[in-house]
Each structure stands twice: as C-alpha cells, then as structure tokens.
Amino acid sequence: MAHLLEELTWRGMIHDVTPGLAERLAKGPITGYGGFDPTAPSLQIGNLVLVMLLAHLQRAGGTPIVLVGGGTGLIGDPSGRDAERPLLDDAQVEANMGQQRAQLERFLDFAGSNAAKVVNNAEWLCSLGLVEFLRDTGKHFTVSLMLQKESVKTRLESGISFTEFTYMLLQGYDFLHLYRTHGCELQLGGSDQWGNITAGADLIRRIEGGSAHALCAPLITTSSGVKFGKTAEGAVWLDAEMTSPYKFYQFWINADDRDIESYLKILTFKSSDEIAGLLEEHHADPGARIPHRALAKDLTERIHGADAEARVASASRVFFNRQNVETIKSAPVEVWKTLESELPSWTTSRDDLPSTVVDLIAAAGLTDSKADARRQLQQGGVYINGERADGEATVADYSLLADRYLWLRRGKKKDVIVKVV
Secondary structure, eight states: OTTHHHHHHHTTOOSEEOTTHHHHHHTSOOEEEEEEOOSSSSOBGGGHHHHHHHHHHHHTTOEEEEEEOTTGGGTOOOTTOSSOOOOOOHHHHHHHHHHHHHHHTTTSOOSSTTOOEEEETHHHHTTOOHHHHHHHTGGGOOHHHHHHSHHHHTTTTTOOOHHHHTHHHHHHHHHHHHHHHHOOOEEEEEGGGHHHHHHHHHHHHHHHOOOOEEEEEOOOBOTTSOBTTEETTEEOBSSTTTSOHHHHHHHHHTSOTTTHHHHHHHHSOOOHHHHHHHHHHHHHOGGGOHHHHHHHHHHHHHHHOHHHHHHHHHHHHHHHTTTOHHHHHHOOHHHHHHHHHHSOEEEEOTTTSOSBHHHHHHHTTSSSSHHHHHHHHHTTOEEETTEEOOTTSBGGGSOOBTTTEEEEEETTTEEEEEEEO
8 A cells, every 4th residue: 555656646646635645555455435426327538537546546455435426416516517417316327327337347346355345325315314414514514615615616606506515515424424334534536626525534533533535636638728538529438339439449549649648657557667668669650659559459448348449449440541452451341340330321232333433422422413523533532442543433443342341532531431232
C-alpha cells in the first residue's frame, strides 16, 4: 500500500489528497470506495479514471468498493452540470446498475482475499427517515459551507433545486455508512467531487471520531480543451450497442498525439518503461501511430474481448491503408462485414448491379448524379477497391472483394460499401 501514491503520482492520477493519507497507507491495506451514478445504461470512457483508481487500489492490496447510486441516482449529482438532471424511476435505475456491474468486472477482481464489492446505496438511503436524517446528519452541515462548494456555486445563477442541493449530505452519509459497515476509510473520485468527499470525511470525524481520507484525480480534457470522452456525436460508451467496438477502437486511434502519453499512463497498466518505448517508436515513425494502436488494443480487448478487438483492428488497418490494393483484396469477409456496418452502404443483387462505373457510383450514392459522377471520374477522385476508377471501364473489370463487396471512395472522406447479394 505504501507505493500506491507513488504509482498514481507518476501516472498523473492525483489532483489532491487529504493530509495523513500516505501515513495511513504505510500501515497496511485500506478499504476505499468510488461512486457511480446509474443514470445511463452504460459507463462511458470518462468513468474509466475512477475505475482505474479502484483497480490500482486493489492491485496495491486494498479492497475496492463500488458504490452504485441506486438511491442517489434517483436524485442526481449537480457536479459538472448546468441544469437539473431528469429523474429516473426505480426500474430504470435497477436495469442500468446491472449493465454497469458487468462492465466493472472487466477491470476489478470480484474474488480473492481483497475481492471488490458492489453495494447499492438504495439499501440504506431509501429506508432512511427524514427526521432521523436531518437530526443525526443534517445538523453537521452548514448552509454557508455548502454554498462554498464548487458544484453548488456554479449552479446558483441558473438555479438548483433543494433535491440536488442535498446531494452532498447524501454522499457524506454514504461514506459514513460504509465506514461503519465495511471499515471504509477512503473515498476516490474526480477533482470536481473534492468538496463532497471531504464533507463525508468530516462527517465521520464529527460523528464517529474516526479518521477518513479523500483521493481525487484530475478531470481529463483533451489538448484542444474538449471534455474527455466526448466527440461530435456525444459520449464514447463502453456498451457495444451504444458505441460500436469499431468506433470505440477508432476513438483511440484518432487521439491527438499530445494526449496519447497521458491516456497510456491513466487508462492502462503499462509500466513507465513500456510507455517510454511506445513513445520512442512514435517519434521515429509518427504515421504508424504505434502507441495509439497499443492503447486501442488494450482497451478494446479488455472491454469488448479479444475476438472483437482482432476484428476491428483488421478493419481499421484496411481502412487506413486505403491505397494498398493488395491489403484490400486480401482482406477477409469479416473486415467487409465490419466496414459495411460502420460506413454508408448500398446493397444490390448481382442481376441489378449496374454495368458501368458511372451508373454504379451514382446509384450507390457516392455522387449526387451521373453528371457529378462523370465529373469526379474525370478529375481522378474516385477509387474502386483502392484503385483509381476508370470512367470508361465496366463494373465487371473490378473483382468483388470476398466475392460480395466493392469499396467505393471519393476523396478522403466519402466512402460507400457496395454489397452484392
């Protein structure tokens, strides 16, 4: 346990810790928890920082507790929000919790002497009497202190309901309950949670006379200032139905070079030497995106499995070697099935397959019209199966990929997969 802070420090995973935590860790194993709000059916990659904190705690010999907010999820944490969260019903929260638990099992070990535990704060919060809670817990929180917390201050202008205002009390009570029932002395979270977490530690000190600690990681943003895990289409989810394994893999392949070192440190268990080696290879050949592929492989394999990783990695290699005709022609059918599901596609029968290249690219939607198709072909901007298309050729001059596909491309950003059935 004594080396936990050292490990997290070189990885850039510490924003702040409470005084005395290093001394406590030096005494031996500790139990710590992190909270997850089940307001969505899946975790997203922004949650991985907290997941990795819990995983490092477990690897160092500590016991991680995953608190799924079945109770607080009915209210919603105002932190990082500029508007009230929609309230979910019990059934939806329960369904979301089950899916998130399965995702957490890919990072944490739920067996062994320091097995991870999952608790649901609905078990104690939903049966808590209002008068009892206000008398025993609420009296230890002053309104002036709560107004100073960043999560509340940022919402005062736009408005914050009393429901969300009380979230700090409920989170503090969670920490107190886990301290009493599981001997939990540490809460982990993002830097935006510092106020809520330290309020819980202070509550333990006031009521139990005990010592509890906080460890917060910095919130990650990309080098361009975008919130980590967000794209133009929205969040990147761990659920394959919400973000496909291919899009998940591509997110890491397309990561900004300036971010890749911190992603490797924070989101993988790779050693400093391994990361340094990957970065050296990148400096020697930036176009190969070696550290990006290592990160994409690590996370995609962990979250979606080795088979899915192999499939999407093959599809990615083909897509980014779009002018390597041999690579394209030798790709197996699984690659084209993957690209068919990810790129615009058009299905036709062998009998209805257009005979001319002009008719094909217009019918498949690669161009707006036959006139546009002729113009694009004259300019040399159309490719079929990686080869520059000849406007005078027939479609029969091009072999079907895996005996059923054609890959049409215009420039660098427009692709259509034609499936011939």
